Amino acid sequence: MKFGVVFFPGANAADCFYVIDQLIGHPVSPIQPEERELDGFDCIVLPGGFSYGDYLRAGALAAATPVIEQIADFAEQGGLVLGIGNGFQILLNTGLLPGAMRKNESLRFRCHDVFLRVENSRTPFTNRYHQGEVIKYPIAHGEGNYYIDSEGLAQLEQNGQVVFRYCNEQGEVIPAANPDGSVRNIAGICNVKGNVLGLMPHPERCSEEILGNTQGLRLFLSVLDWWGIHTQEGVMTDE
Amino acid sequence: MSExxxxxxxxxLSSEEYAKICDILGREPNYLETGLFAVLWSEHCSYKHSRPVLKNFPTEGKYVIQGPGENAGVVDIGDGQALVFKVESHNHPSAVEPYEGAATGVGGVARDIFTMGARPIAALNSLRFGSLEDPRVxxxxxxxxxxxxxxGNRLGxxxxxxxxxxxxxxQGNPLVNAMCVGLVDHKRIVRxxxxxxGNLVVAAGAKTGRDGIHGCTFASEEFSEETEAPDVQRGDPFLESLLIEACLELMEKGYVVGIQDMGAAGLTSSSAEMAGRAGTGIEIDVSLVPQRDEGMTPYEVMLSESQERMLLVIEPQHRQVVMDIFAKWGVEAAVVGRVTEDGIYRVLDGEIVVAEIPVKALxxxxxxxxxxxxxxxYQRLRNWKPDDLPVPEDxxxxxxxxxxxxxxxxxxxVYIQYDHQVMLNTIVGPxxxxxVLRIKGTKKGIAMTTDGNPRYCYLDPSRGGAIAVAEAARNLSCVGAEPLxxxxxLNFGNPEKPEIFWQIKQVVEGMSEACRSLEIPVVSGNVSLYNETKGEAIYPxxxxxxxxxxxxxxxxxxxxFKDSxxxxxLLGKFHPQLGASEYLAVIHGLEQGEVPEIDLAEEKQVQLCCRELIREGKIKSAHDCAEGGLAVAIAxxxxxxxxxATINLPFAGREDALLxxxxxxxxxxxxxxxELDSVLKTAEKAGVTAAxxxxxxxxxxxxxxxxxxxxxxxxxxxMEKVWRGSIASYF
Structure with missing residues (x-):
């Protein structure tokens, strides 16, 4: 099982790389945006930050790079794709995940802790959480106001594709707990198969005791667990 | 308008200065040469008013690796590592174009840091604004x-x-001072x-455009009805992030002889200062400088303040490999000149010499x-006594x-709009x-703060200056850090006014005294004068x-407070004063009286005691008693x-003064x-009063x-509702 982190210029790839390499101690390689060969990778992380300065629209320029052109095939073959923050925005731009991002309702960048309710703990990224568990992650974004039309929303909800929702400490999904105006307090979604996850909050920023919060670490550990179980049971879907 | x-x-330039230039050159300078002198002799670049005063600052100490005079100061933090840091003002641009003015301030000071070979790891900002009641503010x-x-967010x-x-x-002249801190290994420090x-001069980064020409002379004037603001420069943080990576790679591989940011006065100041420090001459051919706008004159190229540009000196044999590394990072670079041995600053436009001045003269x-x-x-306001001031009922x-x-x-x-967690080092944020930041791979951490109470500095510049230093050190001590x-x-009004110059001298004297007592040297800095609107100066x-x-x-x-x-x-002698307080200003509308006394020897002991208590794990929280007094500090x-908390004050005095x-x-x-006994013993040993x-x-x-x-x-x-909601309620 091998991780890859895409190093888009302007993105904060080093943070995700550090968590996988130093905190989990699992094999991980940097992937350049020009890379077309993704064989050998099992989970690819699209990190947060401002790829290419995000000048056109968040994630738009990164979505046109060679590595991202290969991501659809990679995901199609069952590879895991994790998009955090800007990575989520890139996945929306490529169409691998449905919907779009708007500027935060406040029109201002926001960086602070939020509470999330885990809405689907059966994905490869969330199996270490309990269904309905309330966790605390930090956000840091100016364009995290998730939008999807009502038809798309119905499908998301029906398929269990909503993975995280902003909530208060008690787990109530209420407008006051919504930091950016996202439809139905959506903070993270996956594709129908569940192997592509995009979320705005930053698990890599709460994965270490010294930073005061380790709740994000379980997201990365979930991937390892899922992989372990998956290979043990020999049900690799696409190989 | 003017004639x-x-x-x-x-x-x-003044007439004396112009006469001196003619004298140096033995002729009248041409237009371009006049412009070069004007920017390099401006207050912003030359500190011509403040230099003699700044000599007061102690600049040496056991941790100092590089003091003032370079792009930024450097201090040792052990394990072969060092911190590089500097504060820089972007006051005038921010008053004209707030977003770009502040943004380019952040970008500019970050360049001063990576120029020294350090990776920027933290930014801080010190802001001074008029009343939020004013829509323009x-x-x-x-x-x-x-x-x-x-x-900052885009820079990561x-x-x-x-x-x-x-x-x-x-109100009319806000202050925006940006500080950046970088981390470097001693052996990687570049100057x-x-x-x-014979070495080559390379310009890298953004193309040179017509923006910001004469920005530093603009920054060296008061605002008036007639002030014509130059185009404020626009920042490109993405390009800067690429510049950082490219320059750090070049420095790590040993290809850089010298490097400097093209900041105020752009190509002119960077090239002249680099030659000045090395005692060499330098030759720049403006026709080789990559230009954004068409038909730029040599004058415009030399004085442009386009952002995200660096000037490097490299050895000729590394030319290709340096260009390749810049290309890899998508950064444009061009050889624009060479280092000479004749001590002359020479500007060429192709074959034609368009300026020729001794470097030293510039x-x-x-x-x-x-x-x-x-x-x-000064005397009138400080002599005020609170005797007739009524104590509020409620x-x-x-x-x-x-x-x-x-x-x-x-x-x-303010600070939730800043990404304060990226890089995964932030232990205590804004x-x-x-x-407090951890340094990955070590046990240690670093702490940083910015401080300064302008009201104190107005009412008593010398004591206010001393307090600014003491309070910053106290804030570091409150998190457990030893000040390095x-x-x-230094932001002031027009130094040509005797009262303003007096303020400058007094503040620097007060600061210097505190620096000496607390053994905290000054390693870098910035001076911003002429902060006035229609003749009214800002507070010092x-x-x-x-x-x-x-x-x-x-x-x-x-x-x-961690647990019930x-x-x-309370560590330290408690003798609160109403003079110069936020209470007096907010509740009684008065700004007068004596600024709180400070005994620097006692200050040092209180801080030492606090740090010791934190290091030994004897105390759970620590907080400096500052604006608003004891009641606000406890809140x-x-x-x-x-x-x-339930507090029983063991002190006598009028209630408003105590609180x-x-x-x-x-x-x-x-x-x-x-732990109480042990805490009190530690305090006693340090000679610190504890109650x-x-x-x-x-x-x-x-x-x-x-x-x-x-x-x-x-x-x-x-309390939380009003405290947390106050600033937000204006927006």
Whole structure:
């Protein structure tokens, strides 16, 4: 099982790389945006930050790079794709995940802790959480106001594709707990198969005791667990 | 509008200066040469008014690797590592175009840091604005905050702290001082030297455009109805992030002889200063400089202040490999000149020599010794005594009013717009006494803060200057860090006015005295003068940016009360004064009286004691007693800790002075009842007064006087609401 982190210029790839390499101690390689060969990778992380300065629209320029052109095939073959923050925005731009991002309702960048309710703990990224568990992650974004039309929303909800929702400490999904105006307090979604996850909050920023919060670490550990179980049971879907 | 003046006068040179230039050259300078002198001899580049005063600062100490004179200061933090840091002002541009002005301020000071070979790891900002009641101030403030975030967030450098002060003297002339801190290995430190005749001069980064021409002479004038602002430069943080990576790679591989940011006065100052430091000559061919706009004159190319540009000196044999590395990072670069041995600053336009000046003449600008005079207000305001001041009936509402004063209220509305966590090092973020970062791969941590109380500096510049240094050090001590060194941002009015020059001298003298007593040298800094609008100067506004070291980052603390049943102990002698206080200004509308006294020897001991208590794990929280006095300080520990406290004041005096009077060298700490003896012993050993004030717990802050009368009885939620919501309520 091998991780890859895409190093888009302007993105904060080093943070995700550090968590996988130093905190989990699992094999991980940097992937350049020009890379077309993704064989050998099992989970690819699209990190947060401002790829290419995000000048056109968040994630738009990164979505046109060679590595991202290969991501659809990679995901199609069952590879895991994790998009955090800007990575989520890139996945929306490529169409691998449905919907779009708007500027935060406040029109201002926001960086602070939020509470999330885990809405689907059966994905490869969330199996270490309990269904309905309330966790605390930090956000840091100016364009995290998730939008999807009502038809798309119905499908998301029906398929269990909503993975995280902003909530208060008690787990109530209420407008006051919504930091950016996202439809139905959506903070993270996956594709129908569940192997592509995009979320705005930053698990890599709460994965270490010294930073005061380790709740994000379980997201990365979930991937390892899922992989372990998956290979043990020999049900690799696409190989 | 003004009449036609000679070019040199338009450019801000005095007639004496112009005569001296003619004398040096043995002829009249041409237009371009006049422009080169004008920018390099401007206050912004040459510190011609402030240089003799700045000599007062102690600049040496056991941790200093590089003091003033380079792009930034460098201090040792052990393990072969060093911190590189500097504060820089972007006041004038921010007043014209708040977003870009502030953004390019952040970008500019970050370049000063990576220029030294260091990777920027933290940014701080010290802001001074007029009253938020004024819609124009709100527009400027909001734009500046957005600009800092817009640049810092994209750069991927966490904005971890800073300080903000609101006062009407900044109504037309806000202050935006940006500080950046970088981390470097000793052996990788690079300096701004154009050494080695025959070496090549390379311009890298953005193309040169017509923006910001004469920005530094603009920054060296007062604002008036007639001031014509140059185009404010636009920042490109993405390009800067690429520049950082490219330059750090080049430096790591040893290809860089010298490097400098093209900041104020762009190509001119960077090339002249690099040659000046190395004692060489330099030749720049403007036709080789990549240009954004068509038909630019040599004058425009030389004086452009386009952002995200670096000037490097490399050896000729590395030309190709250097160009390849820049290309790899998508950064444009071109050889634009060479280092010479004749000590001449020569500008070519292709084959034609368009300027020829001895380097020394440009960099050794004449010094001005302005007159100084004690302002009329000084004795009058400081002699005020509070005897006739009525004590308010309702002290609870005074506390709420102070907690909602923007100078005291939470700055959360500001700092949640900054990414303060990126790079995964932030242990204590903005809103604390000082920010704390861990240094990955080591046990240690660093702390940093910016401070300065302009009201103190107006009423008593010398004491205000000393307090600025002492308070910054105290804030570092409150998180457990030993202060290492500071960078100074000196913001004042027009130095040609004797009263203003007096303020400058007094502030620097006060700061220097505190630096000596506390053994904290000055390693870098910035001077911003002429901060006036229609003849009205800002309050004297030194900004102290200080860094400190924690041997074990796990042993750091914050102000929040951690548990109920802990004891609240005050370290330091408590003799609060109403003079110069936020209470006097907010509640009584008065800014006068004596600034709180400071005994630097005692200050040093209190800080030492606090750090020792934190390192030994004896105390759970520590918070400096500052603006708003003791009651506000305790409230500031209750709110983040989400628990109240019951305090029985063992002091005598008028109630408002006890609660809201301001005092220096006092730190509020908490410990368990079991640790109390040990805490008191440590204090006694350090010669520090310590008084047990009360106990944490409950949902209320209750403060009683010696007669056990409750002066304050306030629910935390009520306090939190006004404290947290105040600044946000303006937007």
């Amino acid at each position: 036609q003046k000679p070019a040199w006068m338009e450019m801000g 709100r527009h400027l403030f909001s734009g500046v905050v957005e600009g800092i975030g817009g640049y 450098t966490p904005v971890v702290g800073g300080d903000i002060f609101f006062h009407p003297s900044y 701004g030297l154009a050494a080695g005749p 960099t050794d600008s004449p010094v001005r010794y302005p007159e100084q005079r004690e302002p009329e207000y 002290l609870n509402s005074v506390l709420l009013k102070l907690l909602s004063s923007p100078n005291i209220a939470s700055k959360e509305w 809103g604390a006494d000082a920010a 060194a500071l960078t100074d941002g 506004s030194p900004v102290v940016g200080m860094v400190g070291l924690l041997p074990d980052v796990k042993r750091c603390t914050t102000s929040a 049943g802990d004891l609240v102990v 500031e520990c209750c709110i983040p800790g989400q628990r109240g 809201f009077g301001e005092v220096q060298s006092c730190i509020l700490v908490t410990c368990t009842p079991r 047990v004030l009360g106990e944490t717990g409950g949902r209320h802050l209750i403060i009683r006087d010696r007669a056990e009368r409750a002066l304050i009885n306030q629910h935390i939620e009520e």
